Structure formats: C-alpha cells, structure tokens
Amino acid sequence: MMATPATTLSASVDSADTSARAYKLLPFRFERWTEQEVLLVNDVGDFLFLDARSFEALIGHRLAPTSADYRNLKAKLFLSDGDPTVPIELLATRYRTQKSFLSGFTALHLFVITLRCDHSCPYCQVSRVKESGTRWDMSRETAERAIELMFRSPAQSLKVEIQGGEPLLNFDLIRFIVERVIDRNRTEGRRIEFVIATNLAPLDDEMLTYMKERSILLSTSLDGPAPLHDANRPRPGRDSHSLVEKNLGRARAELGHDRISALMTTTERSLAQPEAIVDEYVRLGFDSIFLRSISPYGFAVRTGAAARYQAASFLDFYRVALDRIIDWNRKGTAIREVFAQILLTKMMTPFPTHYVDLQSPGGAGIGAVAYNYDGEVYASDEARMLAEMGDLSFRLGNVHRDSYEQIFGGEKLRSLVAHSVLESLPGCNRCAFLPFCGGDPIFHHRTQGDVIGHRPTSAFCAKNMGVLRHLFGQLRSGDPFIIDLFTSWATGFPFPGLDEMPT
Amino acid sequence: MSLRLQTQGHASSTLRANILGRIALVPTETEVRAETVLLLRAGEADLDLDLDLEGYAGILTTGDEPISRAATPTISRARYLDHLSAGDIVVLQPTGGVRTLFRPASPHNSIFTTDRCNSYCVMCSQPPRRIDDSERIVEHLRLIELIAHGAPCDIPRELGITGGEPTLLGDDLLRIVERCRDLLPTTALHILSNGRLFYYGDFARRLGEIEHPDLMIGVPLYSDLDFEHDRVVQAPGAFDQTLIGLQNLGRYDVPVEIRVVLHRMTIERLLPTAEFIYRNLPFAAHIALMGLEPIGLAVKNLDALWIDPRDYGETLQAATLYLAARGLQVSIYNHPLCAVPRILWRYCRRSISDWKNEYLEACSDCAVRDRCGGFFASAVERRGLLRIQANPIRDLE
C-alpha cells in the first residue's frame, strides 16, 4: 500500500475534466433509507441523508453547484470541485486517526489467572466449580512470562485485565502480577490500567485495601433483577445477586463510586425483560449498561432461521431497553448504553474507539490478547472459550514455548487479521455501515464454520445492521433530546444544557 | 474614551534612527539608562543646567529641548505625554513621532511585525501596505529584550504577534518566537496569522521545533467552503493553503486557535463551519467567534458586511453549543452581553483591547456592565449608521 506510486495516482486524479461545473466524487457508500431517501456514508464515517432525486443527480454528475445539497456534500467531503488533493489529505488524516489502533498494537492483555469459580453459569463452559488446589491456577512463572510478552507490545497504554474463573480466589497471584507490572514499568514508563473482572462474591476488606492502594478498577457481572440474575448465575445458596449488591456497596465506599462497572450477559431468559434489566442498573446506581448480544460461546450454536430469529428478538430487546434508557435520561437520571455509545462515537466524532470487535482489521490479537492459566496464548477471550470447547483454531502459542515474534507475528494471527479487513469481505465491502463495523472472524468461525462467514445469515451482521439502523433512525427522527443525549454519549462531554445558569 | 497610543513632537538632530526605550519619570541609575527614555516635565529641564542626562536612550518632553541634553536623542515640545506611564516602552522616530509599543498596565500588548499581507480580507481593520518593512525585525527583537528587562511585575502574561501577516517575516518570525522563548518564558505568545505559509510543512515543523512553552497561533477560517473563504480573504487558493497549514501545525503540535469573524458573508455557513472544524480540525485548542470591528476595510464594505448581532443570536447559539458540546474550548469575542442569548454569556469574553473599548450611556445602569465586553470605539463612533444600541440588563435571577 505504501509503495503505491503517487505520481500515477495523482495523474489519474488530476487528468479529469476541469470545467467549472465538473466535480469528482470522493469515496462513499450508500444504503437506501426509505423510498425517498438515501443514506450516504463516506470512508471515515461522516454521513448525510439525501433525497433520492438529488442522489441520482449527484452520481450522474448533474447536481447544481448552487444547490444546498451540493454545498453540504462538498463541505462534508463527498465531492470535490477544486484541487482534490486537499480533501484527500483531510480524509487521509481522518483515516489515519481512525486506524491509529494499528500502530499502538496490542493494548488489552487478559490474564486468566484461575479457572476456579464459585458460580456455575451456563454461558461459561470454562469454570471449575468444585475444584480446589492449584491445578487450575496460573503459576507465577507463567504470569511472569506473560508480563514480559505484554511489555514487548509497542502500545503506550496497556490495560491489564485480570479474570477467571473467579480471580479473587487466587488473590495472591493478583498481587504478584500487579506488583510485578508496576515494578517492571519503572523502566518502561507506559500508562497502565488494572482491571479485575470479578463476581465480587469472595471480596474481603484486605482485598479492598489493596485495590485502593493500587487504583485497581473492578468490573463485575450483573444480569438484571435478582430472579433473572440468580437464574443466569447459579451459586450454592442462590445468593449471587444479593452478594453483588452487598459487595458493590462496600467496594464503592472504599474505592469510589465510579471505580466499579458492570457487564451484562444477555440470555434467552433476559430477552423478555429489557425494562427490568435497565431499571435494575439504575436502581443500583450504575451510569452505564452494555446490552450485549447473546454469546455463542458455551451454548449450542443456532443456525438458519433459529439464528435469525435470535438476532431479531435480540434487536427487539435492544430497542425496548434503549428506549427505557432514554426515558431515564429524560427524567434526569444519567445512564448510557455502551454499545450505542461506541457506534455513536464512530458516527458522530472524528475520534477512534478502542472496541476490538468493531474494528477493521479486527482487534483479536492485535488489539487484545488472552493469556490462559496454563500459559496458552489466545487471540481473544472468545478464542480461549473455543479452546475449552476443544477448538484450538485461535491458539497463538504458549508463553513458555514461543517467542513474542512467533505468537504475534505468526501465521494464525496474520490470517485472523487478513480475514477481518472489511473492505475485502463479501457482503461488507459495499455496505454503507462498513466504517462503523468489524469483521469478528472468531465469531463467524464459531457460528458458521468459516472465518470469512456468510453475511446474509450472520447474527453478528444482523445485530450490527439492526442497531445501526435504529441509531440512524433515532438521529433522523430529529428529537432534540435524543440528539443531545447521543451527542453527549458519543463525545463523552455533557451537553451544555439550557437549565444551567449563565456565569 | 479610547486611549492615545501616539504623540508628536520635534526630534533633535541626534535622533537619526528609531530608538526604543522604557519610560522613566525620574532619573535612573547609569546602568539602565541605555534602555531608558526619560520623560521630563516642561520647565523641569530647561531651567536646570546641571541635570545629568548622559547615557539615556532618549529624552521626551513637552517643553523645549533641555540645555544640558548633550548628544542624547530627544523629542521636545511633544503635544502631550500624559498618556505615558513609567514602564511603557516607546519608539522615538526621527520624524518626531512617539509611538507606544508596550504598556505593562494593559493585558493587550502586541508586536506589530509588518504592514504587509498576502491576503486582503474584506473586513480588515488595518488594511495592509505594500512596503518593505523587513528591517523592523531589529526593533521587534529589541522590544522583546526591553520587555524582558522590565520590572518583574511588568512581565506580561500574554503577548500578541500580529501584523499584517507575521509569517511574511519568514525565518525572522521564528527568531521572534525563539527570543520570546528565551527571554519571556512565562509569557504566553499568541500569533495572529492567516496560516497560509504553513502549507509548507518545513515552516510549520521549524516553528514546532522551537518548543515555545506557551504558544498559540490564531488562524481565521471563514467558511467550510473554499470559494466563500477565498472571497472573504480575497485570495484564491487561500482556503486550501490555510487548511493544509492548520493540519501541518497540528502535526507538529503547535496549538492552534480558529477564528471566525461573524458578518453577512460568513454567518450563513457558521454552523456548518463549526461542524467542519470539529471533523477536520478537532485538535484546535480554542475557537473564537468574533464580532466585526467596523473600521478599516470593514467600513468601506459595510453594506455587504454589517449585520446586527441581535439578528444572528440563534445561529451563534447553535454553533457555540455545537462546539462546546464536543469539548472544544469556544469563546465569543467582541459582543456586548445584551446582544447575545443569555445561555451564551459564559462563552463571552471581554476581548476588545482596552484602548479601543467603549460603552454607551445606557450601559451605566446595566447590572452586568462590569463583566460585559462593551463595544468597539469604532462602532460607537458610527452608532447611528449601525443602529448600535444597548439594552441594559436589569433582571438577573
């Protein structure tokens, strides 16, 4: 790509008609929005709606330069009637910014420090509930090797996510890893963030004191109100929800309210109660909720009509839940939906997001990597789950046996990256939503037996298209409250509201 | 009343070239005299034969030439000097002119680098002149030295570099920035430029490499459409050059401010321009939405340009809140508070330089006068024509 001879390309750009009314189209993709309207999205995610007649005039090079559409298309870099190298440079700068995750390389490092767990959630086939002892724990040697590999990554910001099983059951190793990383970073000077993904059940005061001392963030699991949560997340005593609620309070008091976030796993049971789930997050004082689709890991994979039905019912669930979230905001309770936030950031801002599932090329391995308790290195947490189910397709190597170059420069990762470039995927390369989406080859391997996948039957595609269409529809509806709310989610800045006093 | 910044007198034959110096009202120690212009009251000098006037950079008086002046360059019989204070820096010209270059008491000090410009903006407040004033660099560098050698409390918090178009100085502009970095490290430097010459990446890179600790370069952008911007600055190709220039400055980490002057030719595209800035120049450290100063070319083109700020309140509000909601620092300059929707007051700054800042009679019983930016003296002067009026604020809940 870098070797592209500039002169040839410039010549072909410059040689076109230079008469006053001539314009060149700058790269965009389109989708029919309604009978009368077309959605245009350029390669860096800027979009506009155009009525069908103007669209036809535009692509026929007949759009009048005096029209408002022409001016807006020009200002938004959908067409150029002057020196095209200037908009090209602006777009290239934007494109580089959006692909900046590539130069940072792997930033998220998951340490699976034990498979032991006190829960037996059906959506996790990994945990070893009844085990004790160290058979399923990560050793210090393995942790040390993984840390060394992590510091080989060129990323200036590193996120160390410690998970399990239930990682608090192996708290000594948490201390070991955190201290080791901090010590090692004295000469490295990276920005480091620690997160522990925990169900909070084994939490004690000593752990909290340590977490506070080391500014560790917590990410817990909350699936909804007690009956749903406890059904999804069985535990001896069926008290998972009450333990979360109790320990959430303790952790917030000790670490600070905003230091603990929660993740929700959507199950078929969840689909019937979108509002109750949102309300529970509000009741427990969370300012965000991530409405994640049903995970294909640990479940029987659905295909054909069943898969489409599942995707459709998730979308119904999602829309109702999002409406509920918007309602809470209308009533003055700030809570945002994280998946929408990620997409809106791509749609409404020039800044990159760091969500590995919605990147092209995909983030597996190059954005995130998982070090398993036994030293095996996987391209993602999902790849690790697959391995526990007997599928080793995305095992990149082993911390003891393989070098950084072998793991991160090997054939498996190269193939994963190559098969997650949307511009080359059938069904994606012409899709208007391409700049907002990702390839997720591991998901397609799991659900369709093929890393490339078949878009017309892909649940991943159906869900992303559905959510994107819904978000565009909300923006198009013109409700000023929703536009302001979505803007604040996308940008991360509160909207300068009318209620605030001038100073 | 606006302040006087120049006066006129008779130059002595020893005043052969422009001389810069810091005003002193009382005789100073010998060591600092080379930087000092001593201001003598009328009658003070011509009576005292023994007055020691050796070694001063210059002498300034409303009276006659002092008898004991020796060879010290002098401007005598100045029309007035009461606008000068100790610490002010002035230039004495062989023509007898005395211009104030720096006033420690003012927050609005600038170095006027050149009268030349490569644009010709329809509303330019100081129309450019095609003269070769490149030798003035010596004075600019001297001025920086004099400012730096002033009393510690007289070191300015901010210093402007303006013109004309300062980038026409080329490498000499970089020398000015370097000199400021070395001698005035605690002074924020604010350069006003059309940014066009930063199209050349090397120029932007070298400015960035100076690593001035507190530099900002304010660059106007009048539209999101090339032909509209070019029509305002009356230079074809300027939009493209400015945009690439801004990108280059961003690339080399030189903080940039985008300035949009609001008038009839720019107001229609203000919101799309704000959107354009956010999409393509999100690294902008500050965005200033500025009211029109009716002076210079703006007066000549008044019919095409003038629009009462009260008539574009909605547009101003949409653009300001659009930028603010995206975390961009945005300010509204040159607007009295009563002309701006109240929700925007927090973005209004008292931006008009003190020496050309006025209020109307009606302002005296306004509840927010003390935090209002008021009017340009030039607007008050044309208040009838422009239908300028103040709507004193009485209710402040």
Next chain:
Amino acid sequence: MSEAVEISVDTTLHSRRAIFETCYKLTGGAFVSLTRDPQNPDFLVVSLRPREGALDPSIAGIFANELIDQEIRTALDREMAPIRELIVAQAFAEGNLLDSLRDDGNSCDDPLGISRLR
C-alpha cells in the same frame, strides 16, 4: 410463495459483478442458482427457492431494485477507486504523496507564490 421464482437478467445490460452481488445478498432468505438461458445466451436465469417456508412475495421486485443499486455501486466503486487508494496510501505513508511541499516545502523559497503581497 413456496415455489421457485425465476428471474431473467440481460447480461448485455447488467454486469456480472452486480448480478453476483445481488444474488449473494438474497442468499439469506433463498437458495439461489444461476443458469444460462438456453434460448438466449445473452440472458442469465436466476432461480430463487425458499430456504424455509415461503419466499417474500415481492422477491422479484426486490431483486430488480437491488440489481440497479449494485450496478450503481459497481460504477461508483470504479469511479472512486483511484481516490480511495490514494487516501489509504496517504494515510499510511511517511511523507506526503499528494504534494511534497506539504512535507518539506520551505516558506522562503515559496514555489507556489503564497507570500505574494495583496
């Protein structure tokens, strides 16, 4: 419509690329096969059979409209390709491929005459 639907496509009007893209898009709800019309070799016959249940009754219309859009996309892709490549090339290039002056141009030499006085 549980029967197969057959649509005849004139290949002198439509590109193979657009036909295949259109067929691909419909493979979610239908089994799609392509054969050459034995009577008229310029025509392709697209045969759509339901995967389950019945076909959308307006499937032929959907196909026809989608074919036009895919034709437009093919034309747009071709038209935009040089600029699209240039954007990506410039995004990942070390220097400036568009105009080297933007990278290393010197304001004193001013080859573009930007500093010409007004």
